[in-house]
Amino acid sequence: MTLAGRPPAAALVFRTLLVHGPLTRAELGRRTGLSPGAVTKVAAPLLADGWIAELGRPEGERGSGRPATPMAVRPERARFVGVKVTGDELIGVLTDLTAAPLAARRAPLASRDVDSAVRAVARLVARLRADGGAAAQAGAESPGGVHGIGVTLAGDIDARAGTVQYSPFLDWRQVPLARLVEGAAGVPAVVENDVRALTVAEQWFGAGAGLSSFALVTVGAGIGCGIAVEGRVVSGAYGVAGEAGHLPVGGDRVCTCGNTGCVEAVAATHAITEQARQATGDPELTMAAAVRRAHAGDPAVREVFARAGRALGLAMASIANLVGPQRIVISGEGVASYDLFADAVRAAFRAQAFGAAADCDLVVRPLPFEAWARGGAAVAAQRIFAP
Amino acid sequence: MTLAGRPPAAALVFRTLLVHGPLTRAELGRRTGLSPGAVTKVAAPLLADGWIAELGRPEGERGSGRPATPMAVRPERARFVGVKVTGDELIGVLTDLTAAPLAARRAPLASRDVDSAVRAVARLVARLRADGGAAAQAGAESPGGVHGIGVTLAGDIDARAGTVQYSPFLDWRQVPLARLVEGAAGVPAVVENDVRALTVAEQWFGAGAGLSSFALVTVGAGIGCGIAVEGRVVSGAYGVAGEAGHLPVGGDRVCTCGNTGCVEAVAATHAITEQARQATGDPELTMAAAVRRAHAGDPAVREVFARAGRALGLAMASIANLVGPQRIVISGEGVASYDLFADAVRAAFRAQAFGAAADCDLVVRPLPFEAWARGGAAVAAQRIFAP
Incomplete structure (x- = not known):
């Protein structure tokens, strides 16, 4: 389950908590322009589904849902894999919802043939999933607890269509990479230009936050x-x-x-x-x-x-x-x-x-290739909170 | 009254009708991502206040509020004045809500002294108001039916503060022009850089629409x-x-x-x-x-x-x-x-x-100074539908 299908205010509340949280309902109302009643209404199903949580209340206070109780995003609620593809290597990271790395791995790209590259990505995803613990975390619906995969590479990428239009260094043209990775790994996948994905990661969770x-x-x-x-x-x-x-x-x-x-x-x-x-x-x-x-x-x-x-x-x-x-x-x-x-x-x-x-x-800001791979995870996560 | 104080969805529905209207409730729902119920709820007060209207229903149909009845913005609901200030002249237009000109006038700028320039702007606004008809239009709450004034000029403008930081050709520094014009004309006023205001007008109602x-x-x-x-x-x-x-x-x-x-x-x-x-x-x-x-x-x-x-x-x-x-x-x-x-x-x-x-x-696209003045009206109108 994602935030899709929920009212736009749900994504707005979630994004605001992601960037500025923890926040009380009153602070959330001020930042989003929503009424206190609307914040409470929108937050209830997000709390129930475990996307957000109420933080410990000050000692002596009881009850829940009080306006002064801060709420925060639960990073452990969803996991993502980001993979950066270079001409000869795959760099992968397993992250939480805030693109914080839980595990990292590299694998050689033995062949630039599309099918074998897709299989190599799927194998890397499986290993990262195993690194993250065999048991699916509570509340995660995708196999192995991974909600989405983001594959990034240099070149002309149509992110909306999930297609590599042209990758000069892999010599790929019109490759429907998102669909292929999704088929091989059994998890929803997105594709993005590597620099744009790194910008997304930095914008949400890095030097641009x-x-x-x-x-x-x-x-x-x-x-x-x-x-x-x-x-x-x-x-x-x-x-x-x-x-x-x-x-x-x-x-x-x-x-x-x-x-x-x-x-x-x-x-x-x-x-x-x-x-x-x-x-x-x-x-x-x-x-x-x-x-x-x-x-x-x-x-x-x-x-x-x-x-x-x-x-x-x-x-x-x-x-x-x-x-x-x-x-x-x-x-x-x-x-x-x-x-x-x-x-x-x-x-x-x-x-x-x-x-x-x-x-x-x-x-x-020196950013190793693992940080670039994290860009893929950020783009995949973004599909949830900024659809 | 403006759209301020209404839920964000109200401004969203209004903007969508402004750019893409007329639209049925169903089309509005698809474009905004709001549920049919939310569209009906948000539209009701906008209809009641005359900001939008239901267009004539197909023959044989009766009743109102049907999902298939298109709705549209009522351009006559509010009037604005835009004034472009050059080194020696004021160019003013009176417009409707969609920045369509109803009247235009020019006046010489006899002195670059701030006070006399502000008085000249107020006189120009009064004449444009008179041009637009002495009677306040139905539903308009500001004197003479004018909801807002937008003054534009070249230079470094802090639109949020309503201040001319520096105008090289008038040799003005730190002039709180919005407040001064508001005081002299008795109508809410905003200030914006002239090129940015023209971009707003073109973006909403011109070659960028x-x-x-x-x-x-x-x-x-x-x-x-x-x-x-x-x-x-x-x-x-x-x-x-x-x-x-x-x-x-x-x-x-x-x-x-x-x-x-x-x-x-x-x-x-x-x-x-x-x-x-x-x-x-x-x-x-x-x-x-x-x-x-x-x-x-x-x-x-x-x-x-x-x-x-x-x-x-x-x-x-x-x-x-x-x-x-x-x-x-x-x-x-x-x-x-x-x-x-x-x-x-x-x-x-x-x-x-x-x-x-x-x-x-x-x-x-050749744009006369009246089109630039229209930029001021567009910026003033924008305060209503995109606060």
């Missing part, structure tokens, strides 16, 4: 970005949004998209490596070696990283000027060498952000 | 922009959003904001005039003369307009890549000579928009 608007920029093999406005991750009328990697920052480097002057053409890992090879004259230079040379003080290589930082800072300023998020979180494998970018990012951001947009908080 | 997301870019003395996502105009956590004029597009021209490489430094009217003067060697060249020379085929001046068009196209592609609106409307006084920009705008947009973001519809 409680903020009205928030953006996440990931730096690595590509430049990814998710933007949350008024509690929702923007998805774009044509399925494209948060493409910070293809903002124009000038210069004559050709991007993988075919255009010239994109952020990714300067700041993605392959772009940095290429520029460092040109700067050093060493055609074999790796990214790791470029990082070492920059740390050792090689001015030409340091300038390559600074140029990447300027492009990223301009991209973040563009996000701030257009959408005005309260905070921008910078993550992705690239932040391991963020010290080489940081000054240039901040200087370019400060110069280009307009007026008070420069007050936007820039936060660097 | 019914679209999930939508952006408006205005080209003229400055480059303005409003972005609507999921039916709301984005306002930014720090009050800055839609600053498309300060997106980075490269080049070495210094912007009025002090930074280098902003869209406005290339594509605002003063920037085009300056570049045309440099290109022609004529230090006295006016914008009108530059337009004439470009129309006559002067290649150097045509290139100035093309460069402005490229900057605007890149800015629109940045909006499309980050937010993914269904449509971008281009307006402002600059569109009078849009033929000189158009090809460059579209070429730069197509090159920089990523994947399906390029499907975004670019629409040129």
Whole structure:
């Protein structure tokens, strides 16, 4: 059972408790605009079904349902599995309703063939379920206590249809992945773009929790970005949004998209490596070696990283000027060498952000692939409380 | 009386009828997710107060409240005045609830002194009220049938506080304009940035009506922009959003904001005039003369307009890549000579928009200042149905 089929006020009360709880009925009424009577009416079936609970009442008080008794979400009420698919590996986590990890596992992706990848996902889900305890928890209706699976991967994903439209690194096109995983694992499944799913997780349960608007920029093999406005991750009328990697920052480097002057053409890992090879004259230079040379003080290589930082800072300023998020979180494998970018990012951001947009908080947050997998669990959980 | 104090479902039903009506109770239920019983319960007081009406029933049917009887908003139920303030003029419109103009007037702004400007606004409101007929319409509770006034102007506006934080062209700082106008005119007043107000009007009742997301870019003395996502105009956590004029597009021209490489430094009217003067060697060249020379085929001046068009196209592609609106409307006084920009705008947009973001519809829409004034009325009306 989910919150679907209940009145919209039920989801509103549940979401409010999730983000701001514990709250008394009176506080819930103030935050939701519902009358005290409406809060009590809406909360009753959520209490009865164990989605929320009343917290211990102050000593000396008796009875239940008093307006001053705080209520809170019961994280143990439902479990989810999130799986991030990379080109050669599956990273999975079992979480509770608030996407807090209960267990984590990795498995190699032996083949990029769709059927064997789906079977590998189902096996990983089964193992995570076993990790979580063989007994289904009280109140959970799905086998093994898992309510939903969220699979995330880079590429063009139609989340509504549950379809991978195009995954460049798996070379998948038009794969109905949600339906296939659901069939193999026997649990409802959803599919989402990995950066957008990570944004959902951060928005609900991470660095974006409680903020009205928030953006996440990931730096690595590509430049990814998710933007949350008024509690929702923007998805774009044509399925494209948060493409910070293809903002124009000038210069004559050709991007993988075919255009010239994109952020990714300067700041993605392959772009940095290429520029460092040109700067050093060493055609074999790796990214790791470029990082070492920059740390050792090689001015030409340091300038390559600074140029990447300027492009990223301009991209973040563009996000701030257009959408005005309260905070921008910078993550992705690239932040391991963020010290080489940081000054240039901040200087370019400060110069280009307009007026008070420069007050936007820039936060660097290294997030391992398990945190990305948690994004899948957050998206699956979201189907329950924000249908 | 407004919809304030009613349950959130009342505003939801009202907004749904406003955008998608007329609708039957059954259709309203499907669109809002409310049960048929809830729709009937919520609609009853709105019907009783005259905010909505049941349309004529098919012949042969009798009785009211039948699920198949369509309901619609009654535009005549409330009137609003919108006023746009420029450096030397006030432009006002009297509208109905759907921001449809009933009367329009202009008045010179003799002085930029706050008190005399407020008095001039109050006089304009009184004349528009008289234009609308001396008798208060049935059901309207404010004097003269006007429910609210929306004043709009360029600059940094704190709409929530009703304050003009900074208006460069009036040289106003920290002016509590909503309170002052309310005192002088005796009608509730709101203040909003003019571009954001125009975006609200277009989003609810214009080229953005019914679209999930939508952006408006205005080209003229400055480059303005409003972005609507999921039916709301984005306002930014720090009050800055839609600053498309300060997106980075490269080049070495210094912007009025002090930074280098902003869209406005290339594509605002003063920037085009300056570049045309440099290109022609004529230090006295006016914008009108530059337009004439470009129309006559002067290649150097045509290139100035093309460069402005490229900057605007890149800015629109940045909006499309980050937010993914269904449509971008281009307006402002600059569109009078849009033929000189158009090809460059579209070429730069197509090159920089990523994947399906390029499907975004670019629409040129000349909007006179009366349409901008209507934005103020739309913002005032919005306080009723989207509090």
